[in-house]
Amino acid sequence: MLGTTTRSTLLAATLMASVAMPVMADKASGRLNVAFTKELENVDSYFNSSREGVVLQRAVWDGLIYRDPETNEYVGNLATSWEWIDDTTLEFKLREGVTFHNGEAFNADDVVYTVNFVANEENGAKTQRNVNWMKSAEKIDDYTVRIHLKDKFPAAIEFLSGPVSMYPDEYYAEAGPSGMGLKPVGTGPYKVVEVVPGQHFVLEANESYHDSPKGQPEIARIDIRTIPDVNTQMAELFSGTLDLIWQVPADQANKLAQMDQFTVANESTMRVGYLQMDAAGRSGESPFTNKLVRQAVNHAINRQELVDALLQGSSKVVYTPCFPSQFGCVQDVTEYEYDPEKSKALLAEAGYPDGFSIDFYAYRDRQYAEAITSYLNAVGIETNFNMLQYSALRELNMKGEVPVSFQTWGSYSINDASAMVSQFFKHGALDSTRDDEVLEWLDVADSSTDPDTRLEYYTKALKKITEEAYWAPMFTYNTNYVFKTEVSYTPTADEVLRFVDMSWN
Secondary structure, eight states: OOGGGGOOOOHHHHHHHHOSSOOOOOTTTTEEEEEESSOOSOOSTTSOOSHHHHHHHHHHOOOSEEEOTTTOOEEESSEEEEEEEETTEEEEEEOSSOBOTTSOBOOHHHHHHHHHHHTSGGGOOSOGGGTTTEEEEEEEETTEEEEEESSOOTTHHHHHTTTOOOOOHHHHHHHHHHHHHHSOOOSSSEEEEEEETTTEEEEEEOTTOOSOTTOOOOSSEEEEEEOOOHHHHHHHHHHTSOSEEOSOOHHHHHHHTTSTTEEEEEEEEEEEEEEEEOTTOTTSSOGGGSHHHHHHHHHHOOHHHHIIIIIOTTOOBOOSSSOTTSBTOOOOSOOOOOOHHHHHHHHHHTTOTTOEEEEEEESSOHHHHHHHHHHHHHTTEEEEEEEOOHHHHHHHHHTTOOSEEEEEEOGGGOOBGGGTHHHHSSSSTTOSSOOHHHHHHHHHHHHOSOHHHHHHHHHHHHHHHHHTTOEEEEEEEEEEEEEETTEEOOOOTTOOOOGGGOEEO
């Protein structure tokens, strides 16, 4: 079925013949050369929503809490302790003696300014779901602060251990998101010394990094360039101008794994690939407002073949719009077996016996997206393929101008269903369904402090989302990391590329 539609280009075979011996990593200067595939329009972690942004956020900034990626234990980072004062108030004791990269001392003023700024929707944080559960922050003394929640939000600690980073109040008040994007300032293990927006980022180890559970940086300099084409990345890996690449397709990774000068590590991620359909009709007259059409799309896709042939590794088929390990991501939902004849029959019943033509969008993994369109074309859905940059597609989605798209979501590595289900099904700018009943159920699930109640209402929401076929969830991702044998690194399952965990062999 996939055949020539997948465009699986194996550049590695020709490169192997042209390279006589491996090029050593730049250990002498302590510089590690890394490639990003996707552009990062703003380094300010509150004003981008890409995985590359998450990577830089964890390197440059710190949060109050840290979740150990191996044990999932919560420990203090910029906070030394915390307690619930009541159902909507968290009090934190802050770590003393911490300084930002620009020399500002960290204290309660920074927490108050950061929280009050990002929690204010008018200030435009890109991923509102990460911050809009906070109402405000209050200074008790220089090293004691309270965060007030808008409502009960049992996932607060999880969010505070992930996407909520602390910024220097004086600098951020002056520089704002645009200035922070050009000259980032945090307390993290790495400081940013050069930014060419969307193209080039240079990090240096923070030699005065505090006693953080993240650990101390061992590699002195991280040089990151945006190189969209994976074949170009591989060519540079062979030539020695790159030391580490990631998100490498399985076929290329398998070739590289046969070579002595590279380490190939495969690790699962919390990322889910899915088709989002305009069930609400935001993009105009849309066939996807018809449930039968959405069901037809779900039956048209051979999820297992995609996993076996393209993703491989530790990827799994999913039918839920969330990652299975997330709290509340129940698996007892409607599943759609691969049945192209049933798909065609459903299209005919919906009034499209000859199918229809539709604009189809994607921003990454063109190989996967083209394979998916081949399934749709086979049942009569002709796709006009549009490959955009991530930021451009996100903006179109927020405006409701996308009829159908292949997208992915990694939940900012937050192990709670609210980080994905509630992100896309609570009438926000990215909600393509606008189901009032689902919204009502998710409001209960997100705010209840009783785990059983949360589970009950996430179950209600997910059962309806899948029965109505609002999306076509397809698979979980895995990530292939390829790096020179001179580099030591063990990836974690949360898809965060942690520079602080890297060292030289």
